[in-house]
Amino acid sequence: MSQWSSILGHQRILDVFEQAIDSGRMHHAYLLTGPPGIGKFTVAHAMAAVLNCTSRPDSFAPDCGQCSTCRRIEKLQHPDVLLVDPPKRQIVIDQIRDVQKACVSAPYEGRYRVVLINEAHAMTEEAANALLKTLEEPPDRTMLFVVTDQPHRLLETIISRCQRMRFGALDEQLVADALPRFLNSDDDDDDPPQFDQRLLNIAAGYGEGSLGRSLAMLESGMLEDREQFLSELFDVDPRSSVDWLDVAEKLGDSTEHLEQRIDVLTVFFRDLMLFKRAEPDRIVNADLRELIERRADDFSLDAIIATLEALMSARYRLRGHVSAQLLAEDLVDRLRRPNDRALDPPA
Ligand SMILES: [Zn+2]
CATH class of the missing domain: 3.40.50.300 (P-loop containing nucleotide triphosphate hydrolases)
Structure with a gap:
């Protein structure tokens, strides 16, 4: 070819x-x-x-x-x-x-x-x-x-x-349409994995114009697990330090997983912001609309922006030699008390 x-x-x-x-x-x-x-x-x-x-x-x-x-x-x-x-x-x-x-x-x-x-x-x-x-x-x-x-x-x-x-970002629709070709390209399997169009569109939204990131998201299985991951995270009792330490430990158990989880959180918080700003058409997690609606009141707009900055900073620091566990703990501390920490600078 x-x-x-x-x-x-x-x-x-x-x-x-x-x-x-x-x-x-x-x-x-x-x-x-x-x-x-x-x-x-x-x-x-x-x-x-x-x-x-x-x-x-x-x-x-x-x-x-x-x-x-x-x-x-x-x-x-x-x-x-x-x-x-x-x-x-x-x-x-x-x-x-x-x-x-x-x-x-x-x-x-x-x-x-x-x-x-x-x-x-x-x-x-x-x-x-x-x-x-x-x-x-x-x-x-x-x-x-x-x-x-x-x-x-x-x-x-x-x-x-x-x-x-x-090189600029690729058009998201172009990525969504091309994903099946790349997903099955080196698969001699008679029964290559099938992804429904809705999931492909969401993956393209996650990739923000990067085919590589969209593919990595799909292949990690993280997209299918989004809802469970986010629900579990937000269902933890804010008063229980022990439970939150548990969450941090799971979140940071490997650099690779942490990166994908940071991506999931980033897109989720961006969606929360879009929802609060009454721009629901631009929400990437279109299938998690109910969860987004339910969580929107827990976070002030300032807290959302601060969390997004913290996530961006964490993603950047993850490329260096920073411990995934330390980053996870800082993130969890923000997610646990979102509105108190809205004014803290990102670590
Ligand atoms: Zn030739």
């Missing part, structure tokens, strides 16, 4: 790449930025195929998806397509040195050597400085795609040497 033709959205960016190929004015390095899970790496990976596809004329054409080059690039098994991504938390200097060594010679068989640096913000300082050298003296017939959702963590000098492509 053609990688280029199956890209979801981002038409303006695809047009820029098409024109660059047509006019023979490809930049040697592109920086692809934007929220996680919206297809930045997918576009860079597809460009590697487009640039090298053996059946492409000199002008732009999508990769054919059939030739041996396309097939090997799709599996990242082509000698001229190099992937650099953080094996754990960091991209280290040896990984960049390997790229530099490869770039000394001409591409083995492709038109171009394509270097895909995914999660580029994870480069150590030494790795970033080494990459900068490569960007300052770009090797012949080599194209770099630097991909990140956190460009503020890159060296200014790296950013300025790349042509920047800013």
Whole structure:
């Protein structure tokens, strides 16, 4: 299957790449930025195929998806397509040195050597400085795609040497319609899981234009468990410290789960706000309308806004090395006494 033709959205960016190929004015390095899970790496990976596809004329054409080059690039098994991504938390200097060594010679068989640096913000300082050298003296017939959702963590000098492509959120309806294709794509199962349209729409609402986040929500099973999770949470007696500690312990039992639960809480509180502001049509948890109505009076608008800020801050801190348990305890303390803590700054 053609990688280029199956890209979801981002038409303006695809047009820029098409024109660059047509006019023979490809930049040697592109920086692809934007929220996680919206297809930045997918576009860079597809460009590697487009640039090298053996059946492409000199002008732009999508990769054919059939030739041996396309097939090997799709599996990242082509000698001229190099992937650099953080094996754990960091991209280290040896990984960049390997790229530099490869770039000394001409591409083995492709038109171009394509270097895909995914999660580029994870480069150590030494790795970033080494990459900068490569960007300052770009090797012949080599194209770099630097991909990140956190460009503020890159060296200014790296950013300025790349042509920047800013990816925006995808249209939620586009995501909702595309989800089934991605959910069942690598399932050889005769009986792939079926999701009803209502749940797909809710998942798209949760993802806020990120296909990756919508998929993760669906696959985690958290969407089906929303109602139970929220009801249990809000049914705890506000006076019982022991019960709330229990809730905190469950909430923070793993970083991954906490992230999804924070997402569920964030969307729920946003829905509460929409309900209080009499904008019920925009509610994402359309199927939890009754629960939203029932809980709306427990939280002042100030408390809702403060809780949303606390959730946002928790989500951000979760990306660092903060303990999930500590974050969970702070969140639970807010949920337990929402209106008292409305004026406290987020932790
Ligand atoms: Zn091809």
